[in-house]
Amino acid sequence: MTCLAPHIFDLPVIATLVVFGASAIFAVWVRLNHQFAGKRAFMAAELGMLWWLLTAAMELSSDSLGCKIFWSQAAWPGIVLMPSAWTMFLFHYAIGHDATLPRLRAFSLWVGPGLIGLVALSNDFHHLLYTENTRLAQVNGRISGVYDHGPLFYIAVSYVYAFMLASVGIALTAMRRAMPALRPFFVMTLLITLVPIVANLAYILGGVTLFGFDPTPFMFSFVLIAFGWLVVNNQMMDITTIARDLLFRSTDSPILIFDDAGTLSGMNRSGRILLQRKHRKIGTDLRLLPKIGPLISHVVLSGRLPGNPVITWDGHTYDPRLTPLPSPINPDGPAVGWTLVFIDISQQKAQADLMAQAAAEAEAASHAKSDFLATVSHELRTPLTSIQGALDIVQMTAEDKLPEQTAQLISIAANNTRRLKILIDDLLDLQKMEQGLMEFQMEPLDLVPLIQEAITANQGYLDGYGVAARAELPKGPCRITGDQKRLMQVMANLMSNAAKFSDNGKTVDIALRQDQDHVAIMVKDHGIGIPPGSEEKVFGRFSQVDSAATRARGGSGLGLNITQEILEAHKGTIRYESTLGQGTTFIVSLPAA
Known part of the structure; x- marks a missing residue:
């Protein structure tokens, strides 16, 4: 357990821990803020590198041979995981995802590091990784371990180098296949991939050390941080940025980018076509163009589009959309430019x-x-x-x-x-x-005498069909606010409708009910009934329920529509309940006074 506590705190140990801390912060930042192809393998490489740096710091801080060997053995899972994961990351991003990748990734990230880690941790039993001739020595003024390598060491190193050389091959392939705009990125990726390889060869073949220690983990730290720098500055690995760039280039909507002086700074392919050859030069003052000059001038002066920005240009109608570009130094200050997207609405306008x-x-x-x-x-x-x-x-x-x-x-x-x-x-x-010319004379009304008057006025019509009216009215008043003439018209329409669809000798039942807020008038016939789902025909204009009985009884098809309009003017409603072969009840609801 004494090996778990550091014994030496000198500059090399402190420097290693600083690199470890910076790398850990960088790993968390990438994990939380960026999404790119192969991110899982990249984070595994980060994990391997962090473990390697931690064990390196503990080995540097140890003062006994046993502890140095212990931490050197413990480092091997990270030593193997780091280049394996880096290679899987490059493979995923540069070559692409295929059916073999999950199996290859599982072997590279789990099986290989696990097996070699077991071999390293069991070295005390076989001494095939580090032999018994391993010793302490003064290297560059500090106590370091001088390791005598056994055959399993060279097998493990060969395994690691196979992946490192594969990563170089992948970087070369990606550089050859990439679009010209992306080749500088992959050249840089190739160069930073070669750095830890050169450092490790210098350590193995030439004995070159850093603080008396293998410089490879520090160089891998440099690789990942350098790659992070590429991500931050070039954003070529961020799939969101790639998608935005692809949309910018491929969209059919013309896009213009101009600065706070109205000077053209960039455009997509459709924007180049729209501007035509003589106006597409970077640095052109867009305010001078006849079609969009006034619009650009308004944006430069006010920071927003004019009230009606729709323009017609080159036979098309466009609806411009403006996006301000904030200053990276002062994001809350004035915009340093704008992106103007011209949405083609020609078809919509036509x-x-x-x-x-x-x-x-x-x-x-x-x-x-x-x-x-x-x-x-x-x-x-x-x-x-x-x-x-x-x-x-x-x-x-x-x-x-x-x-x-x-x-x-x-x-x-x-x-x-x-x-x-x-x-x-x-x-x-x-x-x-x-x-909108129908007039209503609203006044306080009692519906009881109004219904009685309506029955008397329509008695001749009811007699013509051999139908009798039977009323069930309350003894007290039933007050509302309404137009007496129009409500008499409503009652006439309802009673005439009920009489037409009642057989000779039947009755038309009229009832009046009142609750606290509403008054209900019910007019019931004992006729043929209305089929379900006929509401639109019943209350429509010039329409009737399609049946032989309906056609035989005639009518304009307007009465119930006019009734509904009159009741809506009274803030009332009308509906019906019907059973085929038994009859229909129309129910009028009006606000009580």
């Missing part, structure tokens, strides 16, 4: 124009229809009123004196005149509602 044109045409057609209906309705109503009046006079004064056939024809004419008058009134109401 579709919007077509839709606007279609909407305008539909609006014009709707107004024309409304004007036509209003004109025709007014032109028909006056002569129709005269015809109805004349037929009513004939029926009241001379019906007993007319032949039976003539009296029957006059009765049919009078009934159809009344139906036509109702249709014209409905059309006029529809036209008023569409134009």
